Each structure stands twice: as C-alpha cells, then as structure tokens.
Amino acid sequence: MSTTFVDASTRKERASAAAAARATLLRDGPILSTLIRLSLPNLIALCSATVVSIAETAYVGSLGVASLGGIALVFPIFMLMQMLSAGAMGGTISGAISRALGAGDHDGAQALALCSLAIGAALGLVLSVAILLGGPFTFRLLGGSGDVLQQAIIYSNVAAFGIFAVWLTNTFASIARGSGNMTIPASTQLVAGLIQIVVGGAFGLGIGPLPRLGMAGVALGQLVAFSCSAVALFCYLRSSRARLQLRLSPSLLSVQRFAQIMQVGAVAMLSPLLSVTTVLVLTAMVARYGPEALAGYGIGVRLEFLLIPIAFSVGVACVPMVGTAIGGGNVPRARRIAWTAGGLAASALGTLGLLVVAFPGLWVNMFTADLAVRSAAYSYLGIAGFSYAFFGLGLCLYFASQGAGRVGGAITAQALRLTVVLAGGWALIGMQAPLWSVFLLSAVAMVPMGLGTALFIKFTRW
Template structure:
C-alpha cells in the first residue's frame, strides 16, 4: 500500500490514526490553558513564556528528527533492506536520548536568562522559571517517546503510537490539573503541578512504546545489539537531521521574537497572545497528522526509485493540510470567542486574543501547506528548500519587528506582521519544493 496503493485513500488511512494523537494534543492544550487560567494572569503569562521553549522540544524530536528517522527507515524498507532499517532504528534511539539529556541541561541552566530576554519579569518570570525547572526533566522523555513513535511510523504503523500518545495526554491532564489546583486530597502546587504532569506522561509514553517495539507484534522489531550501532548510520540520520532541526529552531525563534514584541505591551497583552498562539501551535499536530503519514509513503517510493509517485504524495498531503487549516482559520477568524472564552474572563486579555486570531486565521492554510511539504521533503531526504522558507519567515519577523518597535505602532501591527510572514513561508516552501530535484 505504501509503494503502490492509491495515494489519497492510502494517505487518508494513514492520517486518521494520527488524528488520535491530535486529539491528545488538543485535550492537553485546552485543559492546561484552562486550569492555568484559574491560577491567574501571572501564571498565564509565565506559561506563555515557557511554552515556546517546551514546544520546541516536541518539534525537534517529533517533527525534525522524528520525520528524519521515519524517512530513513522507510527508504531502507522501500529498498528491501530490513537489516539496515533495524540498525537505523537503534542508532536513532541512542541519538534521541542523547539529545534529550543535553537539552535537559541547557534548559536548566539557560532557561531563566531566555525568559528575561523575552521580556519576562516579576511574578510572570517567577512562574515561568518554576515551570521550567521541573518540566526540564521531562525533555529526555519527550525525545525518547517521539523517537520510538517515529521508528514505528517509519514501518507504516500509525495506530499504536497514536493510541499511546493519546493515553499519555490524558494522564498529563489528570495529573497536571489535580496537582495544579489541589483537587481532592492532592496538594495545590500551582504551575509546578502542570510540569509534574508532563514529567509523568512523557516518560510513561516512552516506556509503553519501548515495550511495543520489543514485542513480536512490531513490524520493525527493535533489537539491542551493539553490531547495529554504527557511525555510518548516525551520519546518515544526522546528514538530514541537522538541517531538519533548523526548521523548528527557526519556527520557535519566530515565536520568541513575536512574544518579546507583544510583551512590551504589558502582561494582559502577553496573556492574550499566549492563548491565541497556543491555538496556532495546535496547527502543527493537524499538519503533522497528514505530513507524518506522507513520510513513509514518500520514503518507500524514493527507496524503490519511483520519484513521480513520491512527488504526487507530497503535493496531495500539502493540499490536504492547507484545506484543513484553512477551514479552521476561517472559523476562528469569524468566531474567536469559541477558543478564547474557554480560558479567561479578563476583558483586556480576551480582546487581545480575539484580535490576534482574527488576523492570524488568514495565514493558517499557508502554514499548513508549508509544514506538510516540509515532512514530504524529509521522506525524500531533501529538506533544504523548506528550511530556506522558514528562514525567510524569521527574517521578515526580525526586520519587521525592529521597524514596528521603532515606529511605535500598535499591537495589531505585530499580529499583521506575523500573518504576512506565515503566508510568505508557505508560498516559498511550495516554490522551493517544486524547484528542488528529488
């Protein structure tokens, strides 16, 4: 089915299990924002500061390296080399855990300084630091769970990682909400309780995925043998992985710049922007559900030497993601209160979030197109063009933000800059993918 099945039905079939994982991300985002909102404006502002940093961990491990791992494994399987696929799987797991431990240390040491550079101060900064100092220990679990899920997806298995991540999300909500608000006999830990929920959920997901991949039910059974680890396989993964990791780094850098610009308008504006941009981050799992399904289809086609099919899969996936996000963008642009009013009753915070979503909704389909084509490029092992488009987006935000700050323009102009850069990124990605030789 991956190599010769009808493209749209096969892509849809593979995407549907990933929508389960999307449900998990949606539940976690809505629930966390809701109970953090009950903790006050300072907590909302603190989570807005910390959220991009920890979302970066998800994007690096699940999107950048995850797509790279799935693509490498699927190309090996498409070429009929199962032994190479098993070696790539074990090497990828070693790399993932190593990256997780390194980034754990970086967040612990540099996190407070980054939050200050983003404009955090006072109670908002204290809340962000409290969250980060606990959630940092979940980073290696995030990397391990997403790497293991990507190994399974590379073999065409979508349902198992999706179900495990869904259960993990429910666990995160239950533990985080209980400890944050002090429900029942549990102590009220505030924002620290939210971080503990992440810690338990991601390490639990990693353990469950490991058990599955070691079992006979796994299509690509994980084998712990030193002979499967090699520098050549690590280089094969990192040859694309290093470049692919620039994409989420550029994306989150864009959000960090925008967050620092919004922070200049006060804590209420920052809290409102945090609510709005959290919905924007939910667009990533929507595009992810289609994009990650396209990776093994593109990869197996490339491994089998069928480049026209690989390109057809990538363009079909991009169109699917653009359509889905376009519908969502239209809904939130017309009715932003459907999302915003779930989390706050503060009129200033609400108005800021409304304003952001009305403007940002225009760019959602372009964001979906660009992100999904990025995944298709990972399956083909040609990600340079997609990275260039991300760099264009960041450049527009940095230069435009500097001009807006010096001109003293109102908050809505920052939001307009954000959507303009989003549209440019989507169109540039499509152009680069069309021009790049696969």
C-alpha cells in the same frame, strides 16, 4: 510445547503477512485514500493533544494572569522540544527507515532504528540540562519579570525533567511510523494525554487530599505522561508484534548510519529552531505592550501551535509513503504524494483559520474573563487566522521533504519567514506601532513560508 510453538509460528507468519501488506500499500496503494487512512490514527491522537492543551491552559488560567503570562513565555520553548524530537528528528528517522524498507534493506532499517535511539537519548539529556540551567535567563531575555517570570521558572524547573522522556517517546514513535505503523504511536499518545490531564489537574489545583502545587503541579503531568509513554513504546518495539523490531545489538551501531541520519536531521532541526525563534521574537515584541497583551497573545498562539498536529498528522503519514517511493525509485509517485498531502493540510488549516476569524470567542473565552486579555487574543486570532492555510502547506511539505531526504528548500522558506519578522519588527518598534500591527506582521510572514516551500519542492531534484 508443540502447541505453544505452533501459536508462536502462526503469530510470526501473521505479522510477516501484515508487514508485507503494509509495504505494498505504501508502495502501490492509491495516494489519497492511503494518506487519509494513515492520517486518521494521528488525528485521533490530535484530539488528545487538543484536550490536553485546553485543560492545561484552563488550569493555568485559574491560577491568574501572572501564570498565563508565564506559560506564554515557557510554551514556545517546550513546544520546540516536541517539534525537534517528533518533527525534525522524528520525520528524519521515519524517512530514513522507510527508504531502507522501500529498498528491501531490513537489516539497514534496524541499524538506523538503534542509531536513532542513541541520538534521541543523547539530545534529550543535553537539552534537559540546558533548560534547567538556561531557562531563567531565556525568560528574562523574552521580557519576563516579576510574578510572570517567577511562574515561568516554576513550571520550567519541573517540566525540564520530562524532556528526556519526550525525546525517547518521539524517537520510539518515529521508528514505528517509519514501518508504516501509525496506530500504536497514536494510541500511546492518546493514553498519555489522559494521564497528563489527570495528573496535571490533580496536583496543579490540589484536588482532594493532594497538595496544590500550582504551575509545578501542571508541569508534573507532562513529566509523568511522557515517562509512561516512553516505557510503553519501548516494550512494543521490543515485542514480536512490532513491524520493525528494535534490536539492542552494539554491532548495529556504525558511523555510516549515524551520519546518514544526522546529514538530514541536523539540517531538519533548523526548521523548528527557526519557527520557535520567530515566535520568541514576536513574544518579546508583544511583551512590550504589557502583561495583558502577553497573556492574550499566549492564548492565541497556543491555538496556532495546536494547528501543528493537524499538519503533523498528514505530514508524518506522507513521510513513509514518500520514503518508500523514493527507496523504490518511483520519484513521480513521491511527488504526487507530497502535493496531495500539502493540499490536504492547507485546506484543513485554512478552513479552521476562517472559523477562528469568525468566532474567536469559541477559543479565547474558555481561558479568561479579563477584558483586556480577551481583546488582545481576539485581535491576534482575527488577523492570524487568514494565514493558517499557508502555514499548513509549508509544514506538511516540510515533512514530505524529509521523506525524500531533501530538506534544504523547506529550511530556506522557514528562514524567509524569520527574516520578514525581524525586518518588520525592527520597523514597527521604530514607529512605535500599535499592537495589531505586530499581529499583522506575524500573519504576513507565513505567506513566504508556505509558498516558498512549495516552490522549492517543485524545482528541487528528488
């Protein structure tokens, strides 16, 4: 009995020492090396997300052009769920918890964690129902019809049941990241990605004795993977290994804590809504040029969404660093962290963008042999790649703003991007402009997003 007590006491002391060391690193550590150190686990998880996207697109591509068109309609909607739960609310949760820990308020951080879980569970349930009921109408509104529309609905009807698990997973991960722990969320995402590939491929293509469920089978992979990851992260946060344990005590729930989260989170959620609305407007415009153009655009824009995790990996790493600095009253350090993170993300995405411009076939040719679809995808990537640096800059600085609890400027810059697309799209439709002009509009609109966010942060008081 005494040995067990000593072992438990030793583990607790080690956990406390590790937490103290982590707090010191966030508060006083060198900015660039600490940022890279915290980003690396997320980059490893990015490999999983990239492989999942490639595998899923390959599965869908083998099902035909109608399925590729269907996934192009569905993908922005389900990517929105990830951006809302992991980016908007996720960054808000991490920022709030890190500011509390930076100010030495451990009990407040635990209260924020439980309130965040309640918010995430409620939003996940509501949005799952919304997609089930409103999905077909949305896909028709985006220009879907015939077989393309049918394939979109088949995928959506299964994947919608996984939205609740997506919200729980990303809420749990954000609580862990708020304490500076990037490894556990990243490792869980990596394993979940492998599960999604195996389950989605097995049931989508009917491998071995399993039934060939097509688009429904591919979507099933997402449902199973996120359900497993939600359970795993919950168990971790309830264990003694967690740097910030999740306490399920009703006494921690308070109107003040809910308001503290939603005051930033409600505004932050406008960013992915504006971003996905922009993509949906562009998708509706491209749909006017036929199913081949839509399928090609879907392949191209899927790569664009894959770039989000790169900026995400740097952005979520800077959130607890900025939040801890703000909580400790060190605003100059918080700003240095933001600019370092923004420059790192812009450089990474800019380099990848130039690579895509030079060699679009490295991505496109994996998914289709249809010449018309390839032509549209080549055209899109050959233009859009030049703007990826601005995209990375704006997105990463948005996360830094969440760490500081000041997101209004980043949201305004996102609105500028949508305004450019709406105004330019109206003009292009009136002129019956060629397809490449729509792609050029998409690239040009990213410039005010990136530069606008940087200017707003420079002149906003933190």
